[in-house]
Amino acid sequence: MESLREVGYRLTPQRMLIIAIIHDSKGHVTAEDVHTRVTEQYPFVDISTVYRTLQLLKKLHLVNETDLGGGRVEYELAQEARHHHLVCRRCGATSPLDDEMIDPLRARLLEKHGFRADMEHFAIFGVCRTCADKGQKG
Amino acid sequence: MESLREVGYRLTPQRMLIIAIIHDSKGHVTAEDVHTRVTEQYPFVDISTVYRTLQLLKKLHLVNETDLGGGRVEYELAQEARHHHLVCRRCGATSPLDDEMIDPLRARLLEKHGFRADMEHFAIFGVCRTCADKGQKG
DNA sequence: GTAGTTATTGCAAGTCGTTGCAATTGCATC
């Protein structure tokens, strides 16, 4: 919580609230979610402040941002091990993916292209095992 | 051009124009680009029609859609070999990436997770060789 | 060629997210 100040940013009540809410949330939250919960406690926080704070936290690698395809971007705390998400485009289910799975790709990109890929928090779309077993096409 | 009709969609002048423009474009175009060029020839086409047509062409795998991070999505003809893009977050340069590079990842996802990943047209962000050589951090 | 059906269009309004700017406020200095 004090980490913001340590890196030279101001610690405002809005930011404290937003950070606290993300901390208390299990899994992903949207900006809308955060805004709703912030205004429950402190009604005059603008949604743009939520977005700006989320961007800041992302820049500081305190939260991860992922587009899981639901029309709005989702955020989660970046405390855990680096990971990614498999998103089924049939049923919408998401499952986590260890970063190790894409490490070889990262290595190959560096080796062959001299490109240092971030791939911080990826959403990989496709069809999950369950859905593939049910239907056949696609 | 007739392919739309063959799959059961109507061939309207708007669609013909939009398809022709994408065909004539080298590389990526934005919806805005397409709309501008369409209205040069036929002034009353709405931007929503452009978006809807682009979505349709994407669904039929006639165009690829990629978010290269410039605040607007880019489209290109899906005629060429399947490929992806490396996008440098320092200088903004993009370079194409063979699909073979990510094929092993696709294989591993199927093997370990039973997940059939699309990864149709990826944008991978990071730092390119040139920029990595110049600055050090990041 | 006409009539009927339904996909497609244009328009206007709506969505999520960003941004310019003046007013405010955190924080460092006195």
Next chain:
DNA sequence: GATGCAATTGCAACGACTTGCAATAACTAC
């Protein structure tokens, strides 16, 4: 604890893109 100043906020306007809906028009069947 008052002062100064830049970072931060709220607001309103804007950006890209989507969507509901009535009017239009492409295709089919006659």
